[in-house]
Structures are given as C-alpha cells and as structure tokens.
Amino acid sequence: MVRSDSEQGDSNAFDRKIIHIDMDAFYASVEQRDNPDLCGKPVAVGGSAERGVVAAASYEARKFGVRSAMPSVTAKRQCPDLIFVRPRFEVYKAISRQIREIFAEHTTIIEPLSLDEAYLDVTENIQGIPLARDIALRIREKIKAETGLNASAGISYNKFLAKLASDHRKPNGQFVISPEMGPAFVETLPVGKFHGIGPATSAKMNALGIFTGLDMRNQTLEFMNANFGKSGSYYYWISRGVDERPVRANRTRKSVGAENTFSTDLTEAEVLIAELEPLIDKVWRHCESAGTRARTVTLKVKFADFEIITRSRSVSSAVANRDGLAEVAIGLLQDNMPFPKPVRLLGVSLSSLQVGNGAEPQLDFGL
Template structure:
C-alpha cells in the first residue's frame, strides 16, 4: 500500500471510531433461536428437545431450529423432509407469528428505555446506538448486560449481545458468544479480530461470495485486507468497497432509527404441487392479498414487483418488474404478478411455492397517473436461478 493510501486508511479509521462525542458505542442484540425458544418456553414438553418451527414434514420448510436441533445440522430455510432425515426425533411446531411479534414489541420497549436510536433488522435482532443514552450510563457493556437481564426476567428468553464501535463489529461480536453471551470488541481489538476470522463469517458475505473469494485465494480477514480497493471493486463491484473497509474494522454506517423496510412480501408452500397457470394464479391471489393488506395498514406503496417460484425439484426462479409510478391498487399488483407468472405455463415440474414481494417502497402518494402494464413480452423481467440443498 502506498503512503497516500495508507494515510487515507488511517484517517478513515480514526474518523469512523471517533466522532464529535468520542468513540461510538453500538450494541447488536440477537435473540437466541427466537421462534423455537418461544415455543419451548410456552410448552414445557418441548424443552431440551430438537424443535423446528415450520410446516409439515412432507411439504414444509424450517423457519427456525432450536439449538438441540442445530446439533444435528438442522437450520432455517432447510426443507422439512431434509431436516427430518438429519434428525429423526425432530419435533415440528407450526409458527405463531402473532406471538412472536408481541414478544418482539415487548423487547423493543426494553430497548427504548435506554435509547431512541434503535434499528430493527427483524423480529429478533436490532442495532442500538447508546453513545448518548437515556440512563446516562457511560459503559455500553453495562447497558448490554442490563438489557439482557431485563429480557430474561420479563420474557423468560435469552439474548446474545455484541458491543463495539461500529455496526459491523457489533454484529460479529454478538455471533461470537452465542447463545446467551456477551462479547466486546474494543477499538484496539477490532482490526486484529477481523484478520483472524474466516470471510464466510463476515456479515454481508454469503456462501456464493465466500466461494468466489476462496477461488481468489481469500479465506480470512487478513487475506481480504491484503487486496487493493481496485481489485475488490473489479471482482465484487460496489460491494468491494464495503469488503475493503470491513477487513480493516471500519464501518461508518449510522444506526438508523428511521430505517424504512426495503421490501414487503409473502409466500406460501402448497400441500400439493401446482401444474397449471389457472391454479397457480388463484393461489397467487391470496398471497397478493396479504402483501397489499400490509401496504394498506402501513400507508406505503412500491414500484418493483418480484415473483418468486420454487419448483418441486427445489429450483428457485425470481422475476421482477419496475414501473415509473407507484402501484396504487391491489388489482394492479395482482395484474403484474399474473403477467410475471403466465410465461411459466405449462408447468411440467410442478410449483411447490409461490411468493410475491413489493420493493422500492415509499409513503403513499396522493395523486399520480395509473400504472399501466405493457402488453407483450416482459422485456425487463429479471430471472435468477439457484438451487436449495
């Protein structure tokens, strides 16, 4: 690295760590096997046993797995039949999302007693900026301990916490001592800690990216740190910049209390495969209703519709269309979904799952021209295929 680049890196690191008020204090809270733990809490007969929250053995997918089940290799998004093969004693429990949401709100109230700067990532995890907090507590570690203790006392559930000076490291820290743990990464610890980690453990690096990095000789944070910014951008596009700074323990992203959902969607796995467009269209209508119901309740609209199709052989295809104007009615959303679905007919392989999502979200606009769907080929449709298993 040249002198100029080295100075830029050192300056960036200092600015990232030290703001106007000193070191940023970020906490990442992650509930332990949340859905499964709720079920074990509410049903004593499930405690200490391998539990999977999800659909039936024949048609379902695991939404969450208890730690007892994880010891057998069972994990979320795994087909239920595969999970049962890995763990013959696995107990399936139907999800109770209303219960999970209620508990999530209860936990959110605990967070709010310490800081208004809360960025929820899902029902079971969130970032908190406690640099300036409502309790006047100087140590972020003390706040994290208090939050974990209150969660345990008020919900009878456990949470893991990571404390650091940015979001990237706080997330790594919470993963480091799961379950029911607390880990702190100080500014002095940050860079060497990242260097020792396999890149597959970096938040934002999935299996496919990890395999690509391995093919380039990048297996650890230290390997990643040894690459130039230009090299990483060349091979990973815009994400290359994120990887470059993350390998140095640098992440300037703020905790955003006003974080808007990027998308809203719903999907359904069917008890029997669907083989005709007409049957699939009718099934899609119910899913559209769920998505539009959320949009109505939240007063949000979107411009991008994405159809997800999983076939009987577990191949997944997605197709998307983006309009210039917001989609304003349920009928428009259904029309676009059907247009994305129709080219797949006839379906020789059988459709196992259908999903629809709406993205490019924003608050509902009062007046705008009606979205019109062009007739003919879906020239802007995007297709992506991947395999589960």
C-alpha cells in the same frame, strides 16, 4: 467516504458505542417457553414434515444441522425426531414490542433488523451508564426477567463488529470487540462468516484467492471495486475493522426477497416451480410478521453461465395473501419457460413495501 489507511485513526467513529442484540432461537424458544413439553427437544417452527420450510430451529435441532430456510423434508431427514410447530406471529410480535420497550429505556437510536434483532447506539444513553457492556447486561437481564427468554449481545465501535461479537458467545452471552481488537479479530475470520457475504460472493472471493479477512485486507480498493462493484468499498473497509454506517432509527425496509442457489442446475418447469415455493413462503412470512404489503413482484433467474435476468409484474392492488403472491411469481416463471439455458438460482421479491390493513409498523424481519 474514501479515506487512506493513515486517516482511519482520526475518525471519531471509533468512539461510538454500538450494541447488537440478538434473541436466541427466538421463535423456537417462545414455543418451548409456552409449552414445557417441548423443552430440551428438537423443535422447528414453520413448515411440516411433508412440505414448506423451517422458519426457526431450537438449539437442540441445530445440533443435527437443522436451520432456518431449510426445506422441512430435509430437516426431518437430518433429525427424525424433529417436532414441527405452527408459527404464532402475533405472539412473537407482542414479545418483540416488549423487548423494544426495554431498548427504549436506554436509547432512542434503535435500528430493528427483525422481530428478534436490533442495533442500538448507546454512545449517549438515557441512563448515563458509562460502559456499553453494562448496558447490554442490563438489557439482557431485563429481557430474561420480563419474557423468560435469553438474548445475546455484541458490543463494539461499529455495526459490523457488533454483529460479529453477538455471534461470538451465543447462546445467552455477550462479547466486546474494542477498537484495539477490531482489525486483528477480522483478519482470521473466513470471508463466509462476514455478515453480508453470502455463499455466492464467498465462492467468488475464494476463487480470487481471498479466504480470510487478512486476504481481503491485502487487496487494493481498486481491485475490490473492480470485482465486487459497489460492495467492493464496503468489503475493503470492514476487512480493516472500519464501518461508518450509522445506527438508523425507524429504518424502513423498501423491499424483501429470498433466493436459492441450487446444488445442480435445473431445467424442468415442475422442478423449478417446486423450488420457488419455499421462497414464496419465506417472502410472505416477512409480510405477515411485519404487517406489510406490496404491488410489485419480481422474479430473478440466474443461469448456469451466471447470466441474470429479472422479470417484474405490478398488480392493481396489493398482494393480499400467500396464494396471490404465488400466482404472480409462478406466472412470471411460466411465462418465460422454457429457458434457453439451465438455471442455477431462483429468487422472488416484493418491492415498494407499505404497511397494510392499517397495521402499525413492526420490527423488520430481515431476509
């Protein structure tokens, strides 16, 4: 919906009460809870010291710069005492269901983003609690009492600001961004901190002289659309603290993908295959955690001159395991080698996701 700035104050979107709940270092915190020997130590869930990628890192590990999606070798180099733990997705999913039941005590409008993260619309809540901050506090207290885990919460009048607010007081905190605070809160924020703006888009904005929310707000809608396509309008409005996206209950992810931009352009086939492996790991972790499967695999390649190509292949039956996904994805890469130009980015995705093996849909694992 395109509106003039003068129309913004008339929107009842400012009357909404949205909570974003985000569990603190969820997978790693579960492992520390269940194994007291890990408490207070740097823990990485997933991968190993030799290969793979980090699925989650404890706060002790994050102090060393260890983060999710980081190659395990890099993580170990940055934190020599890092302890690797195999993921237990069935345990995480069971806890996620407990948390979802707590949400449901307050609202039916729940949009899960991952096993450990969700938006809640509590504008009209089941218990009739007038203040969203009090609802968030009750939810966090009950999660702690029933699971022993900490959650952070952000409260605002839209999804974009609620997400920013939950990050503001992590871990184990909550923060409110009111309608009066929204535009000012956004204007000092670096564009790289905006949810939904990745490193490549952030770099493009910086090249155009856009470094903060205020810089973005100073651009016209036409300029943003011309430079950022269909996302331009979204960026234009969130820089003004406006986000009219509703909280969507029973949200279903249609595809899942992962990609990586390399620090240097690559040409060698074996190096490109090695870089594809952790992306395959990440995509397959989603399928395992969400209980989904798909038949169509897509390879994305961005060259040094920013040209992008995609190559897709559909198989006769759903990809059944990680090795099956790797076979198709690496096959697509090899079929198109050698590339005419150095490669800047690789990505792999699965589309038309469906719940597999009769599994009940779980909270989405956002990538």
